[in-house]
Amino acid sequence: MQHLQPHWHGTLWLAPDHCLIAGQAGHTGSHAHYPHQVLIARSGEVEALVDGKAERGPVLLIESGREHAILTAEQSLLSLYAEPLAFELPLLRKVCEGVGADVEGLVAALSRLPRRTLQPRLAKAVQRIRELDADALPAAELASAAALSLSQLERLFSGELGVSVRRLVLWQRLRLALQLALSGHSLTSAAATAGFADSAHLSRTIRRHFGIRGDHTLRHLQLRVIG
Incomplete structure (x- = not known):
């Protein structure tokens, strides 16, 4: 057994x-x-x-x-x-x-708790990432919103935040997918809405970030949204 x-x-x-x-x-x-x-x-x-x-x-x-x-x-x-x-x-x-x-x-x-103070252009890019929805959000669009070149944006993120633009966008997409899945959406629907290729891609990302199987774990959690 x-x-x-x-x-x-x-x-x-x-x-x-x-x-x-x-x-x-x-x-x-x-x-x-x-x-x-x-x-x-x-x-x-x-x-x-x-x-x-x-x-x-x-x-x-x-x-x-x-x-x-x-x-x-x-x-x-x-x-x-x-x-x-x-x-x-x-x-x-x-x-x-x-x-x-x-x-x-x-x-x-x-x-x-006070939040870290970010320089204005970086704060604008981060806010745009937080507003992610089903639309694609390429790094070039983020750079344009922050009035920076793509290379400048990458240097700002890695230098001040210690994280790449891609990694931060992936985390925000994962957060969105978790919220959708815990709100009653199937993993397939949550994955598609949050910009993952399919439910298998989302499941691999959950395992890589949290060390758990999303299809087994999410059914045992209840969602409370703050703010």
Whole structure:
């Protein structure tokens, strides 16, 4: 008989620049993603393998781009995903350690937390990405909206944000697809609307970013939209 791996259960709180899963942790394979991740145990400690090294504590902060896997499946916890372009890491850590596993308290504290200040042209490009819908959004269009050449835009993103334009657009498309899937759309419909080639492309992207199977996990999550 095949062993069934535990899936994530709980509520996904979705905001423009962060999302929060509150519930029971599921199995994840090793993965890395653009947002910072903060794991907050409801009791005891949470354990994760980060860059091949086991780390544990009541609050674990995993910086953007670091390879990791959660080791304490089926544990009750909060998992926060916060965009590096919006949040300063020291402030984010301080808030999470201060509030702990109080979901409503953390949602309120994050809404009050000051965001990073971006130079105006970069802020305009980022805002355009946040407004993504079903339309294609090539990097050249972003550059034009920010009154920059494409090479200038790429240098600004990599220099100030430490992320490529393509990676940020992909994250926003993934966020849109998750919102649609959790709102009742099929993976096929969510994938097409968010600009993925097909549901298989979306599923691969979910696995690469979160280490989970989207078709198995999303059915166990409820959606709460913030803002």
